[in-house]
Each structure stands twice: as C-alpha cells, then as structure tokens.
Amino acid sequence: MKNHPWKSLQTLVSAIAAVLIVNVVLPAHAQNEVKSTDLTQALKTFLDNMSAAQSSEQAAHSKAAELIKAADAATAQIHDTNLPPQSRFEAHAKVIELKTQAASAQLAAARQNAKLLAAAKSALHDIGHDLGSDAPEDLKGLPLQEDQPKVDVALGNLNLPDDGGIDPETVDALTAARNYYDLACRGAAQSAIGSASLQAVARRLTAWEAKNRRTIVLADAELRRLQLGALSGFSALGNYTLDQAVGPPGGLAQSSVVIGDVPLAPEICANGETPSPWPAKVSLRRALSR
Amino acid sequence: MKTNLIIKLAVAITWAALATARSVEPQITAKTVAQDAANEYKSTLDQVIRAAVDAKGKFTLDPNDVATLRGLEYELLGHARLGALKRADLPALIFAEGKPQLVEEIPGRALELRLLKLSVNPWDDGLTNKVFRYSVDNSDRTFTTPVPTNSYPEVGDFEASYAYAMTLIGKREWADAVKHLREAAAVPEGTTGGEWEFQIDITRAWAEAMLGDLAEAKATLTAALAREHRCEVPTRGRFLCAVLGIEDQHLPPEVQAALPNQN
Numbered sequence: 001m002k003n004h005p006w007k008s009l010q011t012l013v014s015a016i017a018a019v020l021i022v023n024v025v026l027p028a029h030a031q032n033e034v035k036s037t038d039l040t041q042a043l044k045t046f047l048d049n050m051s052a053a054q055s056s057e058q059a060a061h062s063k064a065a066e067l068i069k070a071a072d073a074a075t076a077q078i079h080d081t082n083l084p085p086q087s088r089f090e091a092h093a094k095v096i097e098l099k100t101q102a103a104s105a106q107l108a109a110a111r112q113n114a115k116l117l118a119a120a121k122s123a124l125h126d127i128g129h130d131l132g133s134d135a136p137e138d139l140k141g142l143p144l145q146e147d148q149p150k151v152d153v154a155l156g157n158l159n160l161p162d163d164g165g166i167d168p169e170t171v172d173a174l175t176a177a178r179n180y181y182d183l184a185c186r187g188a189a190q191s192a193i194g195s196a197s198l199q200a201v202a203r204r205l206t207a208w209e210a211k212n213r214r215t216i217v218l219a220d221a222e223l224r225r226l227q228l229g230a231l232s233g234f235s236a237l238g239n240y241t242l243d244q245a246v247g248p249p250g251g252l253a254q255s256s257v258v259i260g261d262v263p264l265a266p267e268i269c270a271n272g273e274t275p276s277p278w279p280a281k282v283s284l285r286r287a288l289s290r
Numbered sequence: 291m292k293t294n295l296i297i298k299l300a301v302a303i304t305w306a307a308l309a310t311a312r313s314v315e316p317q318i319t320a321k322t323v324a325q326d327a328a329n330e331y332k333s334t335l336d337q338v339i340r341a342a343v344d345a346k347g348k349f350t351l352d353p354n355d356v357a358t359l360r361g362l363e364y365e366l367l368g369h370a371r372l373g374a375l376k377r378a379d380l381p382a383l384i385f386a387e388g389k390p391q392l393v394e395e396i397p398g399r400a401l402e403l404r405l406l407k408l409s410v411n412p413w414d415d416g417l418t419n420k421v422f423r424y425s426v427d428n429s430d431r432t433f434t435t436p437v438p439t440n441s442y443p444e445v446g447d448f449e450a451s452y453a454y455a456m457t458l459i460g461k462r463e464w465a466d467a468v469k470h471l472r473e474a475a476a477v478p479e480g481t482t483g484g485e486w487e488f489q490i491d492i493t494r495a496w497a498e499a500m501l502g503d504l505a506e507a508k509a510t511l512t513a514a515l516a517r518e519h520r521c522e523v524p525t526r527g528r529f530l531c532a533v534l535g536i537e538d539q540h541l542p543p544e545v546q547a548a549l550p551n552q553n
Contacts, residue, residue: 141377142370143386151385155360158393160353170357177364184368 046123053116053208060109064102071098093230100226107219110212117209124205128198145185324369328381331362335384335400336550342397342504343534343550349502351393360385382407391462394502401499404548405529412496412526413459415489423482435486448474452490459493464500471497480518488519492527499530508534 077083077091143151334355342349363383369375382403384390390399405412417435424431436453438460443450455470471494475487491514498507511530515523515537523531528539532549541549 139371139377142367142380143383148364148367148386151389152360154389154391155356155385158356158390158396160356160393161350166353166357170354170361174357174361174364177361177368181364181368181371184371187372 042123042126046120046127049116049120049123050205053113053120056109056112056116057212060105063105067098067102067105071095071102074098096226096230100223103219103222103226106215107223110215110219113212114209114216117205117212121202121205121209124198124202128195128202148181320369320372320374324366324374325379327362327365327369328375328379331359331366331383332381333551334359334362335381339397339400339533339550342502343508345504349394349397349504351396356385356393392502395464395500397502397504398496398500401530401533402496405526405545408544408548410525410529410545412530413493414526415493416524417486417489420485422486424477425479443470443473446473448477455493459497462500464497467497468494468501483520484518485521487517488514488521489524491517492524492530495530496526504534508536511536 071094074091074094078088078095080088083091338351338355338359341351363386366375366380366383367386370377370380382388382400384396384400384403388396388399388403390396402412419435421432421434424433433449436449438456439450439453440457441450441454443454451470452474455467455474458464458467458470471490475490475494477487480487491510495507495510495514498504498510507530511527511534514527515531523539525541525545528541529545529549531537531539532541532546
C-alpha cells in the first residue's frame with residue numbers, strides 16, 4: 001500500500017509507546033493511582049484500534065485488488081467481437097459483479113475503519129488529556145531553571161550569622177530537594193518531547209481519517225456507477241433479446257458507454273454486422289417523422 | 291446451614307466495612323502532597339516572619355532555616371515542573387523569586403511578595419496626581435504629588451524628598467528611602483486632611499519592614515494611625531497592621547490568608 005499513513009504511524013507509535021509509558025503512565029501513577037490503569041487502558045485501546053484499522057484496510061485492499069484483476073480479465077472479453085454476444089454479456093455482468101464486490105469490500109472496510117479510527121482518536125485524546133497538555137503552558141511563569149544556581153550563590157552572600165553551621169541533615173535534605181528538582185526538569189523536558197510526538201500521531205491519525213472519508217465517498221460513487229452500468233447492460237440485453245425475437249433492429253443501435261472506468265453494455269449487432277448509423281438518441285421530432 | 295449463613299453474613303459485613311473505610315479514606319495524590327509541601331513552605335516562612343516581628347533587636351536567621359526554605363523551594367519547583375502544582379497554587383518563593391540581598395530583607399520581602407501575588411502593590415500610595423493644601427505663615431499653599439526623580443533634595447524640601455525617596459524605593463535602597471520619606475512627611479503645620487503624611491508613613495513602615503526592622507515599622511505605623519488622616523487605611527496598611535499586631539483591621543479573605551499564622 002503506497003503512502004499508507006499507518007506505516008509511518010507504526011514507527012512513531014512504537015517509538016512513543018515507551019516514551020508515553022515512562023513520561024505519561026509513570027507520572028500519572030505518581031499523581032493518581034487510578035489514572036495509571038486508565039491510561040494503560042487508553043494506550044491499549046489506541047493500539048488495538050489502529051491495528052484493527054490497518055488489518056481491515058489491508059484485507060479490503062488485497063481483496064479489491066484481486067477482484068479488480070479478475071474484472072480486468074473479463075473486461076477484455078466484453079470488447080472481444082469474436083465472441084458471441086451472449087458470452088460478452090456474461091462477461092459484462094461478471095465485470096460489474098466483480099467491481100461491485102471490490103467497491104463493496106472497500107466501502108465496508110472504510111465504514112468499519114471510521115469507527116475504529118474514531119475510537120483510536122478518542123483514546124489518543126484521553127492519553128493527551130492525562131499527559132496534561134496545559135502543563136507546558138503552566139511552566140512559562142515558573143522561575144527559570146538556569147537562574148537557580150545564581151539564586152544559590154546569592155544565598156551565600158546574605159550575611160547570615162553563622163554560615164558554616166548548617167546541620168548535616170539539613171544539607172542532605174537540601175541536596176535531595178535539588179536533585180529532585182533537576183530530575184523533574186529533565187522529566188518535564190522529556191514530557192514535552194512526548195507531547196510533541198503525541199501531536200504528530202494525532203495529525204497523522206487525522207490525515208488517515210480524512211483519507212478514509214474519501215474512500216467511503218469514492219467507493220459509494222463507484223457502486224452507483226456500477227449500478228448505472230448494470231442498468232445499461234440490462235437495457236442492452238433487453239434490446240438484444242427483442243432483436244432476437246423480432247428480427248433486425250431497424251436502424252436503432254446501442255452505444256458502448258463508459259462512465260468512469262465502468263464499461264457499460266457492449267455494442268450489440270444481432271447478426272454480427274456493422275452497427276446501425278442511427279445515433280444512440282434521436283430527437284422527438286425525428287422519431288415522430290419516421 | 292445456619293453456620294454457613296452466618297459466615298456469609300460476616301464476610302459480607304467485612305467487605306462492606308472495608309469498602310466504606312476505603313471510600314472514606316482521603317486519596318493521597320501527587321496534587322495533595324504538592325499542596326502539603328506548599329503549606330509547609332508557608333508555615334516555615336510564617337515562623338520566620340513571626341520571629342522578625344517578635345525580634346527585639348536586629349533580625350537574624352538561622353542558616354539551617356535558610357537551607358530548609360531553599361530545599362522546600364526546590365521541591366515545590368520540581369512539583370510544578372511535573373504538573374502536580376499549578377503556577378497559581380505555587381506560593382511566592384522568597385529566594386527563587388524574591389532574591390533578597392541581605393538576610394534582614396527576608397521577612398519584609400516575603401510579605402511584599404505575598405501582597406504582590408494578590409495584585410496589591412505595597413509601594414502604591416495612591417497619591418499620584420493628587421493636590422494637597424498646607425499653610426505656611428498663615429498663607430495657604432498647594433502642591434501636586436511630584437514624580438520620582440534622581441535629584442538629591444535640599445534640606446526642608448519635602449516635595450523633593452518624596453520624589454527622591456520614591457526613586458530610592460524603586461532602587462530598593464531602603465535605608466536612604468526611610469530617611470527621605472521621613473523628611474517628605476515633615477510638612478510645616480501639616481497638610482489639610484493629613485493623607486499625604488499618612489500614606490508616606492505607611493510607605494516608610496513598609497521600607498522599615500524591608501530593612502528587617504519590624505519594631506520600627508510598627509512604631510511608624512502606630513504613629514501614622516494616631517495622627518489625623520481623612521482617608522481610609524489602604525489594604526497595604528491594613529495588611530502590615532495585621533502582621534505587626536496593630537489593632538483589628540478588616541481584610542478581605544484572600545489577603546487574610548496571606549497573613550502569617552500565629553502558631
């Protein structure tokens with residue numbers, strides 16, 4: 001499948017899965033024990049739905065490709081004037097049937113994928129919500145990380161009464177708090193990266209959803225064209241049958257019309273002769289004057 | 291049969307009791323522990339402010355308290371970085387945000403930051419563009435509040451002293467500011483209504499608090515309240531009164547919450 005959004009998504013998803021677990025699940029676990037379970041579930045739902053959508057789309061595509069290949073072979077028979085008209089009509093009906101099956105398979109898969117992608121999008125939204133998309137915004141007003149060493153230096157110039165008299169326990173507590181802050185700053189930076197990856201996945205998912213919508217509309221239009229093709233075949237077959245029953249067509253002819261890539265009924269010459277010079281349609285005036 | 295029923299009942303009651311206990315028990319989350327740290331920071335700083343208020347001489351601070359406060363600041367900043375504490379819930383940080391130059395400034399700066407966080411500026415005296423009247427040798431004179439200036443005032447020029455003192459406050463040179471504010475409030479025979487002197491004295495009390503001399507600040511504020519002032523006591527004045535234990539002043543709940551606790 002060319003340019004399939006899932007392929008690039010798959011790489012991204014697998015790459016961010018670990019990042020999400022470390023930066024989303026673990027902080028969420030720290031924040032609220034219930035949330036970590038919810039988030040793991042959301043991550044699972046997202047991956048399950050994306051995988052199901054991919055499988056469904058690939059299966060539908062393979063099936064449609066096979067059916068269209070078979071239809072192409074049958075199309076050649078429609079235009080083969082050496083074949084008897086009955087065979088050409090049968091080939092025409094077969095083409096329509098095969099193409100209908102192909103379009104139906106793609107339409108069904110696309111409709112199913114619309115649900116799966118919506119579920120994946122919802123799960124992704126939950127993950128993003130738990131990640132806390134407003135967190136980077138909230139960091140803007142905080143004292144800068146790079147200013148903190150300067151603040152510490154300034155503490156040494158406060159003219160404290162007994163600068164050498166800090167208890168070892170206090171020193172340890174201060175060191176531990178500073179280490180925690182450094183760790184938190186690194187974690188926040190990684191969360192920002194994770195958040196950006198999440199946004200990239202969301203954009204690609206949106207693109208896939210749009211593609212899926214187009215597939216639904218295209219497959220639906222294709223099915224309507226095939227119905228038109230079947231109708232034209234039906235009318236041509238009716239004429240052919242009538243020709244067989246009442247003799248030569250008497251100047252009326254059917255044209256082979258193609259709407260889109262769907263061949264309609266083949267030209268019918270009851271006796272294998274050249275077609276009638278009459279145009280496919282005549283004006284009412286001309287028809288009345290005959 | 292009967293025993294089975296009793297056992298089942300006992301199990302059901304135990305489960306129900308466990309479920310009730312679990313639902314009643316408050317959930318410990320990152321947000322609650324971060325809030326605990328914020329409360330601890332405030333109470334630690336409250337003790338520092340109270341010690342400064344109660345200090346007989348010059349205010350000093352144990353280096354252990356400085357280290358403890360700084361450690362709590364690192365912890366709070368870490369909590370905020372991880373999203374457990376919102377910026378709005380983060381208390382004003384005396385070292386990370388206040389950056390006091392000297393140990394004496396710590397209690398005053400803490401009070402200043404708390405008010406600033408509530409959008410109350412302790413240095414906004416509300417005198418801008420106001421016209422004042424005073425008498426000299428039985429003749430009425432008026433003046434408009436001057437804008438801050440770098441020009442050093444002449445002796446007895448209370449307007450110029452005010453203009454210069456406000457520049458010093460902008461530069462956070464408290465000792466000089468206190469001196470010139472005292473001269474600014476020394477209007478011959480006083481202004482009509484006394485608002486000029488009253489507001490300047492409140493500013494002076496704040497400047498003295500910034501110097502760590504809260505006893506002097508209390509004396510200044512008490513004297514200011516005792517003299518005639520035909521104006522309301524501003525929030526900055528009422529807040530400082532409450533901190534220093536001067537009479538009961540009504541404060542909005544959010545300002546009251548910024549006061550140092552007594553315990």
